[in-house]
Amino acid sequence: MSKFDLKVRYKELYRASTSAFSExxxxxxSFVKVDGEGDPNTASAYRTAVTSLYGVSYAMKFAAKxxxxxxxxxxxxxxxxxxDPSSFVRREKDRWCWTVMIAAPDFVTxxxxxxxxxxxxxxxxxxxxxxRFEPYLEGRALQILHIGRYDDEGPTLKHLHDEVMPSRGVTFNGPHHEIYLSDPRKTEPAKLKTILRQPIR
Known part of the structure; x- marks a missing residue:
């Protein structure tokens, strides 16, 4: 039995340049989602949310299989x-709100x-x-591939907010979005790969 892979079906969503933002x-x-707030490094709710997401996502996979x-x-x-969006540039994590999520193919009911x-x-x-399990429509967005520690994202986001978006005549149209292509438990911080995406209008 061949496995359906969203990363292959939507290659453009899971690949990006490391040097420039692309649209x-x-x-x-559709995503399984959990909401929360606070520093993801210290908030127990974040760890609980991620554990729940993986538990449900793998149970869905086995049901589909x-x-x-x-x-x-x-x-x-x-x-x-x-x-204050600039709190991401300053890495003021205790001021952040979040929705962690894992996608699922459209044949999952x-x-x-x-x-x-x-x-x-x-x-x-x-x-x-x-x-919950619900659809998410992001639409038009700018994205780039960040390689390195999560806390080193600040300069890239500042460049996006202060230069890239104004130069293209666009503004924010939804929350900052990150896709974690690396497992932080198995990957050196300097080699972590993360898609940084910002919906725009």
Whole structure:
């Protein structure tokens, strides 16, 4: 059985230049999501959210595989926002709000999600209250590939906010979006690969 892979189906969404921002058009995709706020390095809610996402996502994958539709679980993603966007440049993490999320192919149904939640809760206990499965339409966006530590993203984001977006006559149209292509548990911080994406209008 061949595995469906969103990273292959939508190559342009999971690949980007490291030297310049490129524009992409992101189609509607469905995600398992959990909301929260605070520093992801210290907030226990963030760790709980990520654990819940993976538990449910893999339970959905196994349910799909049983029906003959196996797929590769996509990488972790997150939406980030703050009342002051410059807090990302300054890395004031305690002021951040977030939605962590993992995508799923369109053949995964809401019924499969609900069944996966029950299966995951039998193993790990109660899920976060904001856990849900829903479509997300991002549309037009600018993105770049960042290689290195998460805390080194600041200059790239400042360049985006202060120079790239004004020069193109566009503004913010949704929260800052990151796609984590590397596993931080297995990858040196200097080699982490992260897509930095900003929806625009």
């Amino acid at each position: 992409v058009s992101v189609p509607p995709l 049983a029906l003959g539709c196996d797929y590769v679980v996509p990488p972790l993603e997150a939406l980030w926002w703050s009342d 809401h019924a499969m999600f609900e069944s996966a939640v029950m299966r995951a809760e039998r193993k790990r206990g109660t899920s976060p209250g904001s856990l």
